[in-house]
Structures are given as structure tokens and as C-alpha cells.
Amino acid sequence: MINRHTTFFKALNLIIDYLLLNLSLIVTYYILNKTNIFSAENRRFLPIVLIFNLIWLLSANISRLYFAVLNKDSILTFRNVFRTYFLFVSFICFTILILIGSEAYFVTRQYLFYSLAFFGFLLGCWKVIFLLIRKAERAALMDTRKAVIVGAGRTGYDLHEYLLKNWDTGYRVVGFFDDDATKVRESKMYLGDTNECITWVKEHKVTEMFCTLPVSESKKIEKLMLDADKNMVRFKLVPEYYDYGNKPTYIQSFGQIPVISARIEPLEHLLNRMIKRSFDVIFSLFVIVFVFSWLFPILAFLIKAGSKGPVFFVQTRTGRNNAPFKCYKFRSMYVNNNADKVQATRNDSRVTKLGAFMRRTSLDELPQFFNVMIGNMSVVGPRPHMLNHTEEYSELIDMFMVRHFLKPGITGWAQIKGFRGETKTVEAMKQRVEADLWYLENWSFLLDLKIVFLTVRDSLLGNENAF
Known part of the structure; x- marks a missing residue:
């Protein structure tokens, strides 16, 4: 089935793309310079080759180029290829022409133009060839397997409907086994009771068996599992747990005991937390040194000149594990008694003229990079709420408190999806919570980079929900 081949063809696409990229770099260099790119005198050029390769990896990850390579339709495939190539060219031009400069590594604009154009041509040709091969050999790639479902209850039929709708799983259900024949909706799909199952699948050369019997039938399940192993039939147990949620779950094994987690949390892994924290510290230092250092005295003067009160607005907000912390912002309102109780609204009379500009461009959030350095915030994460809002919405929205598994962020997925600003209804807050979850x-890490990039873009262009 396609799922069994996806990893191979994903790797194949990635390897060939990289071969074409490096081929275009080598051939273009030889044509323009009549010399081998790997010769001793050209060793300073090799870092550029490395940069090209790393930027292609970054671009492909952002656009998810190698996701579902076997069942993504042709139009979507080419749309992804074009998006990846556009990102790649943009990043290359920005990195080489603006950040590091072309002269340091003897890179000419002529070389950049011809190598990128040649790579684009080769990439397009390869994708056409791959899609033609995929179309011609789709039946072979499917590797369809016959399967039976033991248990014709709701779990069994939900599984059957899923396999019917998702043809790329490669399973063809031939029927049901159940001790109660009346549970099977179509008589032709009833194959017998559970005791007849192993004999039937052996005679009809069925290789896969899905067991959806309830836990109360543990003795039958155990016997079916043992008989399946003896007769070389793959046995797959479908737990009833899926009834409690409508999303994929994460299963771990503690010895022989399966443990099902309600959700996957990548940041529970130490390495991922180290990567995120390193990015937080490096990015925050960059902003504090190169932006905050010169912008602070200007904004401080304008804030003080525009209205009476402190430069900074300090508010207690809810942090990771529901722990309160002091959140820092540039003051954007006139001093008032409702700042800790009432959200800012559109055309809010409490907001100063300078404050409106700062909120629209998110400049009022700059001091929060010190929160990040302290460690009670992250650059990217769920936005922290006022304490009274946390208390209020935790009673109204079931999963509201789950967002506090993470450190709050200066920006987040909810913000770039448009869920920022005033939350007038519970439904609006629910959408924000769903984005945070x-x-x-x-x-x-690439998702964090994407969110930061889109946040900077929105800050420069302005956001209609920022007020």
C-alpha cells in the first residue's frame, strides 16, 4: 500500500532533488569558469554550495514539499514545487546578496542567475517524469491487501468507513466476523462467528486482521491473537479509547503495557526544549542589542511626552503550569483603573495616539524579550492572559488550561492565524485555544521560524485585529 512506500519515495525525491541542485551548481560553474568547482583554488566557493543545500532543505520543510508524495494530486504537487523554488530563490538572494555579500566567495550575479535557472529547469523536468511514473505504476504502488474486521460494532464500522474513504491506506475489507450476525448491516459482508475467523482467513489467504472487540471480550481477543500468530496472519487490535477523542493519539509501551497519551507533545523531549530555549536566547539577544537598545530611548521619550505615567506597563499574567509572572510591555494607554480587568477594544479611548501605533505594529511587546531572557516566556507560544481571564475561560472552555503546558509567547500560531485582539465571545476564545493546542x-523549530517570519511581516504591513 502507499503508506509502505511513502518513506522510500520521499527519500528518493529528496535525494534526486539534491543531486539536481548540486549538478546545476557544478555544471554552471564549469561552463562559466572552465574549471572544476572542487579544485584547490576554488575552495572558498564550497561554503556557497553548502548554503544552497541547507536553504533548499529549509524551503522544502516550510512548503512541505516531501509530504504525501504518492497521493498528492499533480496540480498540488507542482504548486508545492513552485512555492518551494520561489522560497529557495528568495532565501538565496537574501542570504548571499544581502547578508554575506557575493564578493567574499567570488559569487557573481551571473552565476546565481544561470545556476538557479538551470536547477529550476532540471527540477521541473524531474517532477514531470516522477508524476508520469507514479500515474503509470499507481496500481503497483498500492500493494492492496485483503483484511477482515472481527467485531461488527460501532468501532468496527467506523474503521470500515475510514478504510473505504482513504483508499491510500491500501486495505480492502472483505467482511466481518461477529458472534451476533444481526450486527452486520449487509448480509454479504458477514463471514461467520469469531471461532470461524482463523480457518476462513487461512483458506482465503487473507493476511491482515483488525480486531475491534470490546475489552470485555479479552479471552476471545487473546485466543485470536495467538491463533493469528500461529498462522502468520498480521493481527491489529483497535482499542475503544478512540471514542474519547477525535484526533490521533500517541501510544507508548511501558514493558508490555500500552499507554495511550491524549496528545503528542514534541516539547516534552529534552532535545526539543533545548533547541527552543537556545533559539529564544539568541533571537532575544539579537532584538535587545540591535533593536531595543536604540529604539527604547526614543519610545520612552515619546511615551512620557504623550501622557503621564510610567514608560513600562507591568501586569501579572498566567504562565507555564498556571504560574503567575510579571509581563512587561511599553505603556500604550493612559493610566487607568481597568487595565488589569478589561481588554483593549477597537477605538478604545484609553489608548494613546502613540499607543495605537505601537499596538498596531506590536512595538509595545518589545520589553517581553526580557521576559524571554528571564525564562518565563518564549518567543513563540500561546499569548499570556490576564489572571481573571484565565479563571473565567477555564470554566467555560474544557481544554483552556492545556495551553498552559507551554511557556507563553510574544507571538504564536493563534496570532498569525488572525485570532488576536479582543475576544468578544466564548467562541472567539475557543478558536484561539484550538490554535494554541x-x-x-x-x-x-521550522514552525517557530515560520511564525516569527509571518509576525514580522504582519508588523510591517499592519494587522486589522491589532488595536
Whole structure:
């Protein structure tokens, strides 16, 4: 089935893409300079080759180029290829022409143009060839296997419907086994009771068996498992736990005991936390040294000149594990008694003229990079809420407190998806929470980079929900 081949073809696509990229770099260099790129006198050029390769990896990850390579339709495939190539060219031009300079490594604009164009041509040709091969050999790639489902209850039929709708799983269900024949909706799909199962699958050369019997039938399940092993039939147990949620779960084994987690949390791994913390410290230092250091005296003067009160607004907010912390911002409102109770609204009379500009461009959040350095915030994460809001919404939204498994962030997935600003309804807050939970379960370093990039873009262009 496709799932069995996906990893291979994903790796194949990645390897060939890299071969074409490096081929275009080598051939273009030889044509323009009549010399081998790997010769001793050209060793200063080799870091550029490394940069090209790393930037292609970054671009492909951002666009998810190698995701579902076997069942993504042709139009979507080429759209992803074009998006990846556009990101790649943009990053290359920004990195080489602006950041490190082309002269340091003897890179000419002519070489960049021809090598990128040649790579784009080769990449396009290869993707056309791959799609033609995929179309011609789709039946072979499917590797369809016959399977039976033991247990015709709701779990069994939910599984059957899923396999029917998701053809790329490669399973073809031939029927059900159940001790109660009336549970099977179509008589032709009823194959017999559970005692007849092993004999039937042996005679009909069925290689896979899904058991959806309830836990109360543990003795039958154990016997089916042992008989399946003896007769070389792959036995797959479908637990009833899926009833408690509508999303994928994470299963660990503690010895022979399976433990099902309600959600996957990448940041529970120490290495991932170290990567995120390192990025937080490095990025925050960069902002504090190169942006905050010169912008602070300007904004401090304008804030003091515009209205009476302190430069900074300090508010207690809810942090990781529901622990309160002091959150720092540039003051964007006139001093008032409701700052710790009432959210800012559109055209809020409490907001100063300078404050409106700072909130629209997110400049009022700059002091929070010191929160990041202290360690009670992250650059990217769920936005921290006022204590009274945490108490209020935790009673109204079931999973609200789950977002506090993470450190709060200066920006987050919810913010770039448009869920920022005033939350007038519980439904609006629920959407924000759902976005925060998605980030919790799907964190990656590249996702953080994407969120930071989009946040900077929105700050420069302005955001209609920032007020």
C-alpha cells in the first residue's frame, strides 16, 4: 500500500532533488569558469554550495514539499514545487546578496542567475517524469491487501468507513466476523462467528486482521491473537479509547503495557526544549542589542511626552503550569483603573495616539524579550492572559488550561492565524485555544521560524485585529 512506500519515495525525491541542485551548481560553474568547482583554488566557493543545500532543505520543510508524495494530486504537487523554488530563490538572494555579500566567495550575479535557472529547469523536468511514473505504476504502488474486521460494532464500522474513504491506506475489507450476525448491516459482508475467523482467513489467504472487540471480550481477543500468530496472519487490535477523542493519539509501551497519551507533545523531549530555549536566547539577544537598545530611548521619550505615567506597563499574567509572572510591555494607554480587568477594544479611548501605533505594529511587546531572557516566556507560544481571564475561560472552555503546558509567547500560531485582539465571545476564545493546542501538538523549530517570519511581516504591513 502507499503508506509502505511513502518513506522510500520521499527519500528518493529528496535525494534526486539534491543531486539536481548540486549538478546545476557544478555544471554552471564549469561552463562559466572552465574549471572544476572542487579544485584547490576554488575552495572558498564550497561554503556557497553548502548554503544552497541547507536553504533548499529549509524551503522544502516550510512548503512541505516531501509530504504525501504518492497521493498528492499533480496540480498540488507542482504548486508545492513552485512555492518551494520561489522560497529557495528568495532565501538565496537574501542570504548571499544581502547578508554575506557575493564578493567574499567570488559569487557573481551571473552565476546565481544561470545556476538557479538551470536547477529550476532540471527540477521541473524531474517532477514531470516522477508524476508520469507514479500515474503509470499507481496500481503497483498500492500493494492492496485483503483484511477482515472481527467485531461488527460501532468501532468496527467506523474503521470500515475510514478504510473505504482513504483508499491510500491500501486495505480492502472483505467482511466481518461477529458472534451476533444481526450486527452486520449487509448480509454479504458477514463471514461467520469469531471461532470461524482463523480457518476462513487461512483458506482465503487473507493476511491482515483488525480486531475491534470490546475489552470485555479479552479471552476471545487473546485466543485470536495467538491463533493469528500461529498462522502468520498480521493481527491489529483497535482499542475503544478512540471514542474519547477525535484526533490521533500517541501510544507508548511501558514493558508490555500500552499507554495511550491524549496528545503528542514534541516539547516534552529534552532535545526539543533545548533547541527552543537556545533559539529564544539568541533571537532575544539579537532584538535587545540591535533593536531595543536604540529604539527604547526614543519610545520612552515619546511615551512620557504623550501622557503621564510610567514608560513600562507591568501586569501579572498566567504562565507555564498556571504560574503567575510579571509581563512587561511599553505603556500604550493612559493610566487607568481597568487595565488589569478589561481588554483593549477597537477605538478604545484609553489608548494613546502613540499607543495605537505601537499596538498596531506590536512595538509595545518589545520589553517581553526580557521576559524571554528571564525564562518565563518564549518567543513563540500561546499569548499570556490576564489572571481573571484565565479563571473565567477555564470554566467555560474544557481544554483552556492545556495551553498552559507551554511557556507563553510574544507571538504564536493563534496570532498569525488572525485570532488576536479582543475576544468578544466564548467562541472567539475557543478558536484561539484550538490554535494554541495545534501548536502544542505540532511544534517544530521550522514552525517557530515560520511564525516569527509571518509576525514580522504582519508588523510591517499592519494587522486589522491589532488595536
